[in-house]
Structure formats: C-alpha cells, structure tokens
Amino acid sequence: MSAYQREVQIALEAVTSAAVLCQNVRQGDDFVALAKSDKSPVTVADFGSQAIVCRAIRAAFPRDLIIAEENADALRTEDQAPLLARVVAEVKKVVPSADEAQALAWIDAGISRDAAPRVWTLDPIDGTKGFLRGGQYAVALALIIDGQIEVAALACPALDDEGSIFWAVRGVGAFQRTAAGDKPIEVTSTSNSAKAALCESVESGHSDHDQSAKIAAALQIARPSVRMDSQAKYAAVARGDADIYLRLPTIAGYQEKIWDHAAGALVIAEAGGKVTDIDGQPLDFSLGSMLKNNRGVVATNGRLHDAVIAAIAKA
Secondary structure (H helix, E strand, O other), X not given: OOOOHHHHHHHXXXXXXXXXXXXXXXXXXXXXXXXXXXXXXXXXXXXXXXXXXXXXXXXXXXXXXXXXXXXXXXXXXXXXXXXXXXHHHHHHHHOOOOOHXXXXXXXXXXXXXXXXXXXXXXXXXXXXXXXXXXOOOEXXXXXXXXXXXXXXXXXXXXXXXOOEEEEEEOOOEEEEEEOOEEEEOOOOOOOOHHHOOEEEOOOOOOOOHHHHHHHHHHOOXXXXXXXXXXXXXXXXXXXXXXXXXXXXXXXXXXXXXXXXXXXXXXXXXHOOOEEEOOOOOOOOOOOOOXXXXXXXXXXXXXXXXXXXXXXXXXX
C-alpha cells in the first residue's frame, strides 16, 4: 500500500472501536452531557471515544504527539464523579482491563496543542450536537507529518444503514470500507454549478447560512442545501453524494481547529476533490491546533472550485 500501512491499520482499528463505544452510549437510556467553557456539549461518548483512540495511538506509536479536542480536567472534579464513572464503564466495555486512572490518562494523551514533525489530530465526536439529536456525527483521526496530512480515518456511525468508515493515504487514494473490502471512492464530475448539490452545517453557529444562500444563488444552484452535522459532509462530497461543502465564518477572526477538518480534507483530496479556505488558499496544518492562516473552509469536487471561490469573493 504505502509506507503508512501500519498507521492505517491502527487508525482504522481505533476509530472503529471508538464508533462502537459511541453507538453503545447513543443507544443507551440516557445521554450525560457536560457544558464546556465554549458551551458546546461534551458527552460520555466524547471522553470515551478519545480514551479509546488515544490509547491505540500511544500503544502503537508512543513517540507521536496527539492533538485532540478534549481533556480530562472536568472529569476530575468532585461534582462530575458520576460522569467519570459512566465514562470508565463505557471504556471498559471496549477495553475490559481499563481502570479510572488509565481512562483519564488516555484522554489526556491528547492535550498537545503545538506543532510537531509527526502529530495525530483527533476529534473524538465531530458533531456532538448531531450525536445528541440523533443526526450525523463522526470520529475523525488524521496523521500530520511536517505539516502535511498523510493518513486519515473517518468513522461515520450514522451514515448509511450500518454506518460507514472512510480512509485515505496521500498519493494512494480514498476508500470506503465495506463488507466486501475497501472500495475506492471519487468525487462527482459535475462542472455546471446549476446542477450542483451543496451541503453545509446544521448549526448556524458553525457556518453563515445567509451568506451560503447568497453564494448558492450566485452559482444558480437550484437544489436545496443539504444540512448535515460533522465531517460526514466531507465523506458526502468525497463519494459523490454532494459537490460542494461550505463552512463560512460567522465571527470575524475565528480560527478553525485542525481536528474539525484534517481527516475529511485528505479524504476529499484523495477522492479527486479540492479543499481550501474561502480565499482559495490551502489549509495550513503546520501551526499546531489552529488553522491560523486560514478563513473558513471550502470543499468541492475540484471542477467547481474556482467558480465557488469567485462567488464567495463577490458575495
């Protein structure tokens, strides 16, 4: 396959196990949520998923840094003891030998925020609000080497009847894992924007829906926008369910986090598409946890990219 065969194997095993944990929690009788400082919900599944994936990466590649979304500080407070107990219980369903100290340490294995020559980035549940409301969510993992994404694994447990897993390696291609094996995926050949399908975030706080509507009108897109949570939108574009994904800034100066985009960006690129910021500049993954040099995100099938960027500039 490539020099990254071991990395792909570990990444796929990790996101698959994390997806099992997430579905176990989702199918349970309750969701336990904790409000983070930015008011986005954190669930038992977020913490448990991060523990499972970071454990796998640490075991296989102990020298690699991990930039993940969560940390275990809140779980260590006395008033969150019931939440911690639930997290540990869910982790033990996947790793029976796990204990509380290990679960906390695995979660905190992802607290790095600085750039490094070799670093993994993880969103344990991308689209937590979608997870909570029964919509789409993803477990998104990518390996960045010298600022370039080399490996991606993207589990979308609510996509399709049984969930879907996607993976990509730079220069090798993008694939969807099926019962029959790994199936290559590719973007659409749509070149007429009027025939394009556009997808965007469900949450208006994540992307400017009004601006998106103006851009769609400028491109003469007739089909209604498809609103979907998480990096499942990247998967939708990569396998041809949609042609365009827009994430338009809602706050001046807002910086995107790398864990929200790295895995999906490589899957689309290796499927033949293109991902940039709204100014048409490549996403810069060399600066640690934030995309400091970029504004927003535009992902397309490639053929439509220049037209979309031009429409954004005029909107």
